[in-house]
Amino acid sequence: MLEANGVTIKFGGLVAVNHVNLKIRDKQITGLIGPNGAGKTTFFNCISGVYTPSEGTVIFDGRHIEGLRPYQICQAGISRTYQVINLFWKMTALENVLVGMHPRMKGGFLTDMFKTPAVRREEKEAKEKAYEWLKFVGLEKYANDPASSLPYGGQRLLEIVRGLASNCKILLLDEPAAGMNSGEKEEFDRLLQKILDMGVTILMIEHDMKLVMHICQYIYVLEYGKLLAEGVPEEVQNNPEVIRAYLGGED
Amino acid sequence: MFFTLLISGLVIGSIYGLIALGYSMIYKSSGLLSFMQGDIMTLGAFLGITFYSYAGLPFPVALLLVVLISIALGFAIEKGVIRPLLNKNTMAIYIVLATIAVSYIVQNGSMLVWGTITLNFPSIFGISTIKVGNISFQPEALMCIVVGFFCMFLLQIFMNKTRIGTSMRAASMDAMAAESCGIDVSLSTGLSWGLSAGLAAIAGMLIGPIYGVYTTLGATIGRKGFSSAVIGGYGNMYGAIVGGILLGLVETFGTSYVSSTYRNLIAYVLLLIFLLLKPTGIFNEKAIRS
């Protein structure tokens, strides 16, 4: 579904990501792991259009998407969350989800201003749908509160559901479980399963090995911008290179 | 003709440059824009007339007094207006508007004190013109250019070589980290606003004898100073002066060889061209884009 071929990202002379080949399979959760500074988030930023790769191609549904702007990539069907939560703080939770639905709504500048019947209908349906999305992650009681007033875990969930609201085919999650306690993580595990059941494919950066090994069907390991290993969880877990990288990273 | 134009271009250019230096300093030290430089320059010129002409003090003493008063004023404005707003975490627009309010107060306050007519700043040197070959010019013009360059070098050295300068730069990059390194951030930003006001006052003292002094003297120059700062590279000390000189020359020669109707247009068109095509300016100052 999504294929990165020889993706390289350079900043000046520094090579942050070096010839990475990666393939995300349909309706699976693919994990992207590696020590801090391995280039995981940079790679994410490249897929989602924040950076243009210096070399290599990214193909999504048979279409080249490298070099597109972030909004075009979102419109193409790839949504994301951020390592540092990036919500629209002063807008309500419901409005945040509605902004997420932006690419699939049709209201234009003039039709919005003159509130044509079609726009009215769309707006009403969108609000109902957005409310359902909030229910999906159990945030409906915060619908009319500003995003900044949500508890931390709720903000993470809101960001995920804002991404889902665009009806994306692929959801990119950047350390979604960071800061969650073990109870929340279990719940999050179930949420990911529900998202998969909806037919959305997930690529996830995550540091929590237990979570990654449990839920991901396939895992890629990055180190110093290079692909160190790939495979199903058992393979990766027993790969001596990976063990060395992680143990080496510890001291 | 050519040399006369060259000199008047350099004169107005170094004035733009001095104003731009102030902008760059404030930007470097606090990441803010100040819209009151021009009117502080007018105030400096008025104070200069008062001390030099009315009180009869020698020019260097008058200059020193004016600069010190302006530095104190700039410092007080930072402490009394800008700092409280920053502490309240208000939107940056409020700080922009606050500096505009201060400029209204300074401009209209000086109008009350010194009136609306153009005052004549008496000549500083006994002689009225210097003649080299068949070119003649005011000695004040020469002083203007020399002082402009002198201030630039002094500031560049001050910012890069002295302890206070270093701490000012550190404070602008990361106030929190600077604070934890024992730098008095509040003092250093106050100082940079003070020094910018001092620079503006010097500009006023220099241009007074050449242009005369009136309440709106600084308003246009203040706005054109932004063009100089952007042309040179906003936040760069050399850039400020080079941008100022360049603008002064283009304006003077353009007016004389092409058309004088659109003299004031040049600065704003150049500002837009640089912002859109080369926002980092001639000196490639990286501070400008997010």
Add this chain to the structure above:
Amino acid sequence: MDKTKKMNPLMLAVIAACIGLPFVFMGAPFILLILCYIEIYIIAVSGLDIVFGYCGQISLGHAAFYAIGAYGSVLLHKYYNVPVFFSMLIGAAIGAVIGAIVAYTCSNLVFHFLSLATQAVGEIVYILISHSPGNITGNFVGMYTDSVSIFGFKLDNQFKFYWFGLVCVLIFLALKQALINSRTGRAFMAIRENVKAADGMGIDVRMYKVKAFAMSAFYTAFAGALVTHMTKYASPDSFLYKQSVMFLTMLLFGGTGSLWGPIVGSISVLVINESLRDLQNLQMLVFGVLMLIVIIAIPGGIYGTAKEYYDNLKAKKSAGKTDAGTAVSEKKGV
């Protein structure tokens, strides 16, 4: 929903004032003139609110759009005999196009440098109308023009103009509210709140900035056309840099990003400014001091601060009723 119900007595008072005031002051042309100016400023400042309050993009050059609307309309009427009402609409449309061009070219500039760029645009327009090629604008002398006429009905005094102005205000405010509560309006706010995330959510940031600027410029330009056809005279004096600052001051006095902020701001600043007129030389000085006091004391603006106070009060009340401590809202990331 129950908030609007509670606002009802206040709403009624506002409606009564809108209808009653012109009759009360029918014999006082100066006060009628102020009322008309208030209407015009409400439109202009609401326009600025779209681009600044909602989309978060600063403009220190809205006097340029004010001037383009005014001069566009006057020139079209003078040289091409376009009937005044249509000339106003075309003038405003020209303003919108120029606004779109400015936004398109400046879309990469962040806050401070956008303010410098828009200020430069304001200066350029001022220079062009005061040094026009072939003196078509009458330069500093200015030019006289006709009053608005609709279907042959001339609005040649302030009392008649007031009602026309009121209808314009209602239409413009209604359109603004409609747009704000829609997909487009949410995109504006998303850009204000977080450009990076807005981009990532599929919003074409540049195009939405263009839309916000175009609409904002249309409002302000239309207000400019209104003012010239009310006073039947246009001169560069009304379109100085000061004017841009005035719009911004009104917006911040009232409060940004709301329906009522621009209204409250326009009224309060205009009334303050007019009551200071007797001070003559002191007027701008006192105005500067007042501006500074408001900025430091109530940075949310009059309406913004009042609303926050009212909301807090309500939150406290409801928290007391349900005895739930969950209503505590913590502010962060702002």
